[in-house]
Amino acid sequence: MTSIDTERTVSLTVNGVPREARVPVRRVLADALRDDLGLTGTHVGCAHGVCGSCTVLVDGEPVRSCLVLAVQVEGAAVTTVEGLARDDHRGGQVLHPVQEAFRECHALQCGFCTPGFLVTIAAGLEARDATQEITEEEVDELVGGNLCRCTGYANIKKAVRHAAATMREDAR
């Protein structure tokens, strides 16, 4: 019988790297990423699925990792904030346009909610036709599901526009 103490080995790809973790079946994905895999960039702000700080991408889709058990993502590809930047093949990293935009537009203050915003917005921007100018409705949609207590969101929206513009330039 499966009890809360039952452990299972979960195999998944995290930020492009195959990983395994031996976890109790009740462990949520956020804790497995943070405590078992050492990826502490994903933050838990409420643990009940409202704030969005813990958002990660599971097979490309934003998921609240505080509401998903680690065992549920067996075999999946998970992207966390640590995986947004790309290797520049010269020993450094190239930031994702949305990361650059957050810095440029002062879209973060304490930075605790930022990883959740970044992965959500990155996924959203990558899923759209980058050649099209972003609309305000799209901006609102991309920032609308996460809580930030510091910024009042104005600069987060500005960063989304900025990142979309950068990606549009790149797509041309």
Add this chain to the structure above:
Amino acid sequence: MTTKLFGEPVRRREDARLITGRGRYLDDIGAGALAAAFVRSPHAHARVVDVDVEAALDVGGLVAIYTYEDLTGPMAEPLPVLIPHPQLHAPRTGYPLANGVVHHVGEPVVMVVATDRYVAEDAAERIVVTYEELPVVVGIDTARAAGSCVHPDVPDNVAARHHQETGDVEPALAASPHTLTFTQTIERSACTPLEGKGVHARWDPDDGSLRVYSSTQASTSVRAAIAAKLELSLDRVEVIAPDVGGGFGVKIVHPWPEELLVPMAAIRLGREVKWAEDRREHFVSSAHERGQRQQVTVGFDDDGRLTALDVHVWHDNGAYTPYGIIVPIITATQLVGPYAIPVYRVVVESLYTNTVIVTPYRGAGRPQGCFAMERTMDRIADALDLDRAEVRRRNLITPDQFPYDHHLTFQDGRPVVYDSGDYPGLLEKLTALVGWESVEERRAEAAGRGKLLGAGMALYVEGTGPGPYEGGHVQVLGSGKVLVSTGLTSQGQGHETVFAQIVASELGVPMEDVEVHTGDTRRFGYAVGTFASRAAVMSGNAVALAARGVREKALRIAADVLEADPSDLEIEEGVVQVRGTPGASIPLRTVAVLSNPLRYAFDEAAKQATQFATHDDTRPPVAPGDAPGLEHRDYYSPLRSTFASGAHAAVVEVDPQTWEIDVVQYAVVHDCGNVVNPMIVEGQVHGGVAQGVAGALYERMAYDADGQLQNASFMDFLVPYASEVPDVVIDHQQTPSPLNPLGIKGAGEAGVIPGSAALASAIEDAVGRRVAAMPISPSELYDLVRDPSSERTAAAGRRAGTGATA
């Protein structure tokens, strides 16, 4: 000085790590540490009859269980009253773990330590605590009625009666051509940073030292409190505030029970222990603010000029008063705002209730004071049929009246003397920014669309940068790197950036060479903390003074080498040079090497400072009064606070079908003196406005009569998403402070202060009914409008008379 970074919108240093997941917040520290969890009281007021831990003992992974019985020495005594005050006649604080009686839901009763948090919570839920329930006091009315009491030796539930007056108010009121009396209320809200509190402790049994990480706004004082409570020598305790995921006031309170209990467990167990607060814990066991009832009596003349103001405030301070009466004092003294008030009397009664403690939340009593004063202005305007901006204009302190003494005593024990400001300038900018003159046109246009439009405004003055002091240390290394440290902490305000801007500007070095550290007692042991919009004022000036000390020393040493007069030298881009003489120069990093006379050449650069490389044998290598190293430590300690100011205006549209309140315009004029980084200041304003709107329209603490917080989650306590926060337009005014070397005033809290006042005014203007309680939801607005007994504004009556919608 070419390295002019002061005043520039420099991008933040902090961001590189925070946008890549490399931030280091409390719960990111100490992988593998034991985890603490708490059994907290489910009752608002009860006697703890028995704690039965038997069933928890079988839980695999359980390490330790602590109750009050396990506390010894100072740990078994009540937590400190952090800010004593003669008018706080009945201070009460809790214990680290409940000692016989619990006074609010959420109070810690038992601490469990286990191999991880899941296991700790398994054990905690098996612990059976038997309670005998006691009568519960919730809300200001119940507390005042004193049918039951929170603390048996405080039968009237009054913790403090704070009283200030500037003259004889009663005759002044009696002599006033007009008087008005009204009452209004503001409900509770809370800081709710996205990261809760948290503590990690590591004990080194070999050298008897303790390192504590805490998500705090006051690491030096947490350190002192831990040393006192755990009976350790101060030098054996280090406290570090790592990256902190927002504070807004709640993390200035200390020592929280967990800040003492987690280190205690780490010492007793000889293992790392960590506790990271969860969201429900934060709601029921951290702190709230704002809850007040206010009764205002105002006298004024036919022109709307104030003649006297008499205010009585009932302030809900929750179950304990660890932070003294700071919030009541701030309400009492900041209420007067930018206005000249001939006679003012204020009494604040601070009342115990069986609810979570009340301590500063961004604004810290100012939003309530602003609500009282600004709504008074609105009522005078309404009574006299005057424009609300005009009534304010007539009462403003004028620029030629500074320094302006209100004859009140501020939260720092110092006089409320406004140092500088231009309040008519603020009002003029605000009315232009929001289009105040065109409100009637817009009202008519909105009416055509079936919407009720209204506008409101609110002005404030904010005492910022209170003492006693902050310090700064600046050191230039032989590598050219400039290390800056200050003791106060950071919670997202960009201190690493702004202090680097200040030091780079003062010293004449590239900003890339400057590295800033905050909130780490290993680097700087003397500090007060981050609160009251004081970091830029206090530590900004302290690091500037420290940088000036380094500069002076650098010029003195360089002058020797360059055989020039120090007054002919300048530092640009990290190079000391003789002004106007290209080539006669020495890099600052070399000056740093020369500042430390050496015997040993540990690297190539060090050779220059060794004993056979230097030739002046007429004086000792380190002259009397001098010290080795290119470094300087200095402190900034102001005579009194500096007073920032601002003005907000809101335009709302109310849908008379749903009574939804849409903030269609929000305008801010802001004056925080000289601005170090306008990008960061605007960010602070944006965030403050969002919290102001939240407190006005969405957030409240819904306690039931049993003292249960009904909305202790983000599902039910409505922190605004982006969709709820209006676009904000900002205009700036800069009136430098004459009190400090940099001429700056604080900016952190300002944005939140006038929110409820401006929005209440706008909603009232839209619907024509008196809005005397905030926050206000659509259903409450519907009830207000439908209630035949609710007061109609005179302006609405006049508009109705002319056929306009009201």
